[in-house]
Amino acid sequence: MQSSFFRKIEGKTGVPMEDVLALANAIQYADFQDERQIRQIIRKVSQLANKPVTKELEEKIVASILKDGKSLDLNKIQKML
Secondary structure (H helix, E strand, C coil): CHHHHHHHHHHHHCCCHHHHHHHHHHHHCCCCCCHHHHHHHHHHHHHHHCCCCCHHHHHHHHHHHHHHCCCCCHHHHHHHC
16 A cells, blocks of 8 residues: 555656655754755755755745754745745
8 A cells, every 4th residue: 555655646746755755854854053954955855846946045945944943844935935
């Protein structure tokens, strides 16, 4: 059952589950006070979603995450996009 669930997700998103799980792992263990790590995650999400992020938008997302400290508010980032 699990593999059919993953195949459905891969079919709808076009993103291999290995990439999704690697991203989830990176987010789980990321230090959201480290600007370099934040930028890497933003770029990886952009790449996986096939949605380019301008330098200006990347700066806004990084500033927002650094301001809020240790948490990553995906809803806030989604609104910025």
